[in-house]
Structure formats: C-alpha cells, structure tokens
Amino acid sequence: MDIRTTCLGVLALGPASGYEIRKAFEEGPFSHFAEGGFGSIYPALGKLSDGGFVTCTTEQQAKRPDKKIYQITDAGLDALFGALGGTTPGEDKYKSNLLFILFFAQHMPPDHIASVIDTRLDWYRGKLDHLMEDAGAAHEPPATGADLVREFGVAVYQAAYDFMRDNREAFIALARDNARTTESARRIETHVAAE
Amino acid sequence: MDIRTTCLGVLALGPASGYEIRKAFEEGPFSHFAEGGFGSIYPALGKLSDGGFVTCTTEQQAKRPDKKIYQITDAGLDALFGALGGTTPGEDKYKSNLLFILFFAQHMPPDHIASVIDTRLDWYRGKLDHLMEDAGAAHEPPATGADLVREFGVAVYQAAYDFMRDNREAFIALARDNARTTESARRIETHVAAE
DNA sequence: GTCCGCATGTAAGTAGTTACATGATTCA
DNA sequence: TGAATCATGTAACTACTTACATGCGGAC
DSSP, X not given: OOHHHHHHHHHTTSOBOHHHHHHHHHTSTTTTXXXXXXXXXXXXXXXXXXXXXXXXXXXXXXXXXXXXXXXXXXXXXXXXXXXXXXOOXXXXXXXXXXXXXXXXXXXXXXXXXXXXXXXXXXXXXHHHHHHHHHHXXXXXXXXXXXXXXXXXXXXXXXXXXXXXXXXXXHHHHHHHHHHTTSHHHHHHHHHHHHO | OOHHHHHXXXXXTSOBOHHHHHHHHHTSTTTTTXXXXXXXXXXXXXXXXXXXXXXXXXXXXXXXXXXEEEEEOHHHHHHHHHXXXXXXXXXXXXXXXXXXXXXXXXXXXXXXXXXXHHHHHHHHHHHXXXXXXXXXXXXXXXXXXXXXXXXXXXXXXXXXXXXXXXXXHHHHHHHHHHHTTXXXXXXXXXXHHHO
C-alpha cells in the first residue's frame, strides 16, 4: 500500500489533519502495520487534494499555524476500496534488523546481544500494553475489522515476545561461547572498543 | 539494514554470485527477514567491490554468461560486524497490506476477504514447511544464531497462521453482514464488477 | 531553561523497484 | 510450445527519508 492509500484509510475513519494522520500511524489503530512521516504525508495529501480524493478546510487557530482538516470524498472512498479490492497480497514485507544481528550472534559481543534483545523485549511489551488498552475500549466480542486486526497484532507480538524471553539466554550463550575464540569476534570487539 | 550490508551477510556464509545471493533472500536462511531483487543486488556488489569489501573472480561457463563469484574480504567482515554492532534496533518495520485490507473487512465483498485470507494461509503454510525442512538439516538442540532465528520464524508464523485460521470465518462474517447494507460496500462491489 | 507537543511544509538526497535487454537449457 | 532456471546488468522511475525552516505553549 502506498502512502496515499494509507492516508485515505485513516481519513475513511473520519476527517483529520496531517499531524493527526501521523499520530494514527504512530499510536492509532494502524500503528502495527502502517507507517509514514511528515515528509511523506504532506505531499501525499497535496496530491490527493489535487485529484479530488479529499477536500481541505482550513481551521484558524490562535497562536498556532492554521490547521488543515482533510475529509475524504466519494471519489476517495472509491479509490480506497478499489485499491483494497484490487490487491491480493500473497505476502507481506518484513525486514528485520534484529534477526539479522541475532543471526550472527556468535560473532557479536555478549553485551551487545543482551542489549538488543532487552531493547526489543521492552518494545514488544509496550506494543502489547498499548494494544490491550485499545482492547478495553473496543467491542467484545470483536465486531469490526479493526478489532480483529488488533487481536492479530496481540497474538503475533505475544508469540514474538515469548520466544525472545525464552531464548534470551541461549542467544547470549552463543555470543559468550564464541566471542573469544573466533577471528570475526575479535574484529567486532576492536570495532566496538573504538567507538 | 541496507542492501549492501545484507549482501555482505550472505557472503559471510561463503562465496556466492549475485544470482545466488538473490536465492538466499528468496529461499535461503535469510528468506524470512531480508529481501532484495537483482536491481538492488548487482549495483550493491559493484559498490562493495569498488570499496574493497569483496573480491570478484569470473568463472567461465559454456553457453552461459560468465559467473561472477564474490568473496568477502577482511574489510568486508569488519564492515559487516561493525554495522551489526553499531545498531540497536528498537523496532522492525512491518507494513502489511493484508491487515490493511482486513481492517476494512466490513466494506469488502465476502469473496474477496475469503480469497485474501486463503492465499495468505497457503503462504504461511509454505513458509512453515520450508522452515521445518531446514530444521531437519540443522543442529538439535539449536547451536547457531541461524538455528535460533529460524525457530523464531517458526514461532511467529505459526501464531499468525493459527490466528488467521481461527478467525477466517469471523472476518468473512463481517464482510457478509455489512456488504449489502453500507454505502461503501456498494461502491466496492460496482468497482469489482467493472474489472 | 530545556524538552516535548502542536502544526505545516520544502528540498535534497538515498534507496529501491520495475521494466527492459539478452540468451541458452531443461522440463512438462 | 511455453515456462522455468540459470545468468548479468542498465535505465528510468517511484517513493521514501532526513534535514531544514519556523514558532508558540506547557510541563518538569
């Protein structure tokens, strides 16, 4: 999904400013499967506006830049649901820096492995807490796509969290056992020491 | 991780051609967390070669273009492990077209929802089968980063698969219940019919 | 008094994707 | 006969990221 379609998705839930769209990507119901910064959102909104997919009304604010509220049009809804209906995603793109690092755990200093795993564990916990909070305010049993998609997030993040928690020591052991015996480990150690 | 570092990662396991690196991204041990097409790999190898991070030897082949075998150098290993040691990834980027579509399940035709879920279910199954195959040839208990990272993939894909299998009907019910009652559903139906 | 939230946007650069270009071999 | 595998690469394009530019108000 390109950034324009993603913005339309947010606007389909109600009118919003560029700033609020970004919040939806960061904290809102889209936060675990969509993203985008200001540098993508503002130009996208401009193009959507030019194409008639959204309308824009300016709200004046005291001592703040004017707030531009975008609202999706019928043409925008057509475009959104057309894009969603016209795609059959066989796979998702998942690029993981963490797994890439852990793949080479034997060649890394144990401290670094512990640090990246702990950072990730915290991040998973934060994500899970956040998703659970939203769950409190949602329908029970789940009644919308948003509810089910959120539960998918919980299930997958929970599995990832559990695995990392249960294998933290194994990864660190790998790093510890090999750190002083391989040539490559010596390299990374001198590199890290130089920083 | 940019494409150059990712290529170095593959080459750290042994010499390979551009073609073989791509296979590593598609089917090999990196397949569930890294990616890259020819259009990225070949230019990346060129730059790595220029920078002295890899060496290149040409192997002549009868009735085939010459095969260029790239081998990582000490400088390449330094660069790889330096990059891995210098990053603490708090999060991974996960953009999901599937979840985006399912989020709006109420506004989609039930058939389309069934189709995207079934396609995904097949894909998860394929991934899992593939990871299990590799497991057969691997160390037991897991002895390398590669083993543990593969098991992480199994755990997470299994959770995703289970959730989708268990909630397939719920998603379709959402689509069915709303398809004929909302304005937006009418739109997507006419759109799909027009294709 | 410094950082965070609110609020918008542009410019320059990086990176990656897609399509093109070529061509033999092998398998169904 | 048509598709897939092996094999390399370029050119054009899209898209996104990062840094810059501006500035008030409130919390700590």
